[in-house]
Amino acid sequence: AQSVTQLGSHxxxxxxxLVLLRCNYxxxxxPYLFWYVQYPNQGLQLLLKYTSAAxxxxxxxxxxxxFKKSETSFHLTKPxxxxxxxxxxxxxxxxxxxxxxxxxxxxxxxxxxxxx
Amino acid sequence: NAGVTQTPKFQVLKTGQSMxxxxxxxxxxxxxxxxxxxxxxxxxxxxxxASEGTTDKGEVPNGYNVSRLNKREFSLRLESAAxxxxxxxxCASSSNPGSYNEQFFGPGTRLTVL
Numbered sequence: 438a439q440s441v442t443q444l445g446s447h448x449x450x451x452x453x454x455l456v457l458l459r460c461n462y463x464x465x466x467x468p469y470l471f472w473y474v475q476y477p478n479q480g481l482q483l484l485l486k487y488t489s490a491a492x493x494x495x496x497x498x499x500x501x502x503x504f505k506k507s508e509t510s511f512h513l514t515k516p517x518x519x520x521x522x523x524x525x526x527x528x529x530x531x532x533x534x535x536x537x538x539x540x541x542x543x544x545x546x547x548x549x550x551x552x553x
Numbered sequence: 554n555a556g557v558t559q560t561p562k563f564q565v566l567k568t569g570q571s572m573x574x575x576x577x578x579x580x581x582x583x584x585x586x587x588x589x590x591x592x593x594x595x596x597x598x599x600x601x602x603a604s605e606g607t608t609d610k611g612e613v614p615n616g617y618n619v620s621r622l623n624k625r626e627f628s629l630r631l632e633s634a635a636x637x638x639x640x641x642x643x644c645a646s647s648s649n650p651g652s653y654n655e656q657f658f659g660p661g662t663r664l665t666v667l
Contacts, residue, residue: 445595470651478600480557480643480658481596516664530656540586540611540654545595 439464443544451552456500456515457506460528463509468489469531470511474500476524483524486512498522505534529532557659565665566634574629574662576644584647585627586656587611587619602627610659622634631633634666644653 444459462468470487485496492504498521502513511528528544560575578585586601588611598611601621604631608619616638618630631638641663645656 471655473658478661480660481645481656482658483655485655486655540598540601541654543596545593 438469438501438530439530439542441528441544443526443547445547446545447498447548447550449550449552450518452520453517455521456518456549458526458549459526460502460511460544461509462511462528462530464530466531466532466550467504467506470502471529471531472496472500472513474544475500475526475527475530476521480529480541484496484513507522516523518549519549520551520553523549529547554625557644557646557657559642559659559662561662562660563663565667566631567667568635570634571630571632571662573631573643574664575626576628576641576659577626578644578646578657579625580646580648580657582646583624584654585621586627586645586647587617587627587629588643588645589613589638590606590643590661591640593615596634599629599642634664638664639666640664 440463442461472484473481475481485494486503495501500515525546526548529541557578583604587599588596597613602608602621605624620628643661644659647656
């Protein structure tokens with residue numbers, strides 16, 4: 438069965454510092470992978486997705502993630518944090534062989550705080 | 554293009570009351586989902602509908618029922634609300650088959666059961 442682990446439920450960085458949010462997955466075949474962001478009192482918004490094209494995926498707001506099959510990881514990074522990046526971030530995986538009943542398996546989320 | 558809309562945005566119920574959460578999408582998506590979000594527990598799937606006319610249980614279906622009214626609308630009903638159902642509820646949709654199952658989310662309904 439697929440699973441997703443996000444290491445660190447809370448991450449705090451200074452404004453301008455590197456953001457690194459960790460996501461590891463378990464899957465028998467390379468899955469589709471997603472990062473979503475949730476700002477306070479809002480729904481979830483897709484940041485980026487990996488669908489087996491380039492392993493380095495660029496998303497919105499300067500975020501990117503790299504798919505590493507050997508490490509079963511899909512960590513999210515941003516070179517320089519901005520105050521507006523403070524939010525909850527979710528990693529999710531989808532089984533590409535699941536046909537029409539494809540669902541997303543979600544990590545528990547990482548809350549990112551950005552300090553001035 | 555409104556995307557995924559949910560009503561109401563907020564609701565307070567007393568234990569034992571019933572209510573229906575409404576969800577609609579205007580993206581012609583085949584699949585729709587209902588999640589609940591609780592602190593420290595991430596998103597948990599309640600029910601989903603892979604296509605019009607079908608519904609399936611997710612990981613936490615007890616106490617809920619759903620109706621896929623048509624391709625656009627997917628409602629979630631609480632027949633007898635309990636305090637344990639206090640949560641934020643999100644509806645989502647995706648375009649299947651042939652997609653990567655990227656899901657699009659509504660703004661959520663904050664439900665409090667007293």
